[in-house]
Amino acid sequence: MNVVVMLKQVPDTETKIRITADKSGIEKGDIKWIINPYDEYAIEEGLKIKEGLKAGTVTVVTMGPDRCVEALRTAIAMGADNAIHIKEATEASDPFVIAQALSAAIKKENPEIVLCGKQAIDDDGSAVSGYVAELLNIPSVSVVVKIAIGPDKKDAKAEREVEGGAKHVVHCPLPALFAVNKGINTPRYASLPGIMKAKKKEIKTYSLQDLGVTAAATMTEAGYELPPERKAGKKIAGDTATQATELARLLREEAKVI
């Protein structure tokens, strides 16, 4: 069973976002980059599937500038077998363009299972996985918290979270794509031998041209803004009972929200 995991390098969640002077994006100078947390669950799930079946490979793929190689090496140190870097310096944000490149690279690997996180915590689009599945013409399940591969490895059942705390058990034939959510597993740390291996591992590299992706972006972005600052409001004084009664009154009479 060959598994391909799509991952993205994103700013650490601690990052305080600053906007560039021309508002075309964010300041990237001193950002600490990490693997998108949801993609870490995807890597772990890929490794668990391979270990469970005692066969196959886990290949990680990312698209972006040269710094993204670091994320691929981290994934190899966790246990991935191979890594693919699609070099793209402009950090395209059009999911259609990104998915064309990713799906072209994934197709060459002929995987039975494609995994990724349910969203990247930078652009928060939750879109690329659906595009990739459509372009690969395979079924997809999003917001997945459990994957069970069928005994003959031809199909799978996945539990996906929907609103209101319910879950849907979705059955599909393989190959298929699963976009996973927090809660599916606990990602392992990189091992020391893994880190040594990752340093030497050769990483397959493609340009967009290599993958035959020439499509121009179908959308443009501009006007990055910080949200309006909230002002600190009033602190309510008194003993606990007074505070509680006064808060309830203010929410009803002043804020009119209850």
Next chain:
Amino acid sequence: MSVYVIAEHRDGQLKRVTLELLGELKRQNITAMAVILGGPEAAPVAQSLTEFGAAKVVFLESPELSQYSTEGYANAIHAYLSTQSPMAILCGATSQGKDFLPRLAAKFQVGMAADCIALKGSGTSFTVTRPVYAGKCTKQVSFAKTPAVFSVRPNVMAAQVKTASSGAPEKASAQVGIIRAKTVEVLAPATKKVDLTEADIIISGGRSLKSADNFKIIQECAAVLGAAVGASGAAVDAGYASHDMQVGQTGKTVSPKLYIACGISGAIQHLAGMRTSKVIVAINTDPEAPIFQKADYGIVGDLFDVVPKLTEAFKKLV
């Protein structure tokens, strides 16, 4: 060139976000068509959709659409709309909308913008605003190709009120194509929860709650107001709450009318996920906690004392 809203319904009821989209388009004098999908049992809800300002309602009907599927929805909407040269396709950024919209946009060979909080239409084009980095900033997206495809966050825009019906829905036989991924079982939750992203009121607990059991006091307070219960990332990581309750950068981004943070200090990841709430209340023992900088009302105190008294105070009001 028309604007199409893909309606969402569950248990025979339209989702409020569908009415929010129709309301916003109406306010901008943009003529909207509505598309609703379902099996024969969805006919009444399709009829009710005609009372919310859409110029026309199209009901794509097939027994195979009685149950939602990613491919069924994407295939059927694409098959119908590709004959209509749509200028824009909109839906709610719900669990369902987020799921099918990327596959639908891929079929139209265009990009898409997810979870928008503002839209501006000129009649021939759209510019949308969407939060990125969990709401630490926003950006504007415009579309170079048609259709413009985007989803809109629930709870942000005012819903269309009921008006005169535009007449019976136009029925079109849905071309669902091949559905490979199918729901074979629904696992209902032990207790039905209000989804955080759609809740009007959220009461969240932090690590100060010290145990999963202690979340009871938050739940009791929430029950009085019909509120959803949320949690900080720290509380989830400590195992006090399930991850579907997490508000913040690796959880859900929410914008309720009222957000009450109990024992949450206000880490940057959490603030990003709830800062667009209309009214924020903070209850924390530490007067210096960053959450107080964002809160409209603050109580410096122990949540174990304050929250039960607040529950009592709410009981007297509602």
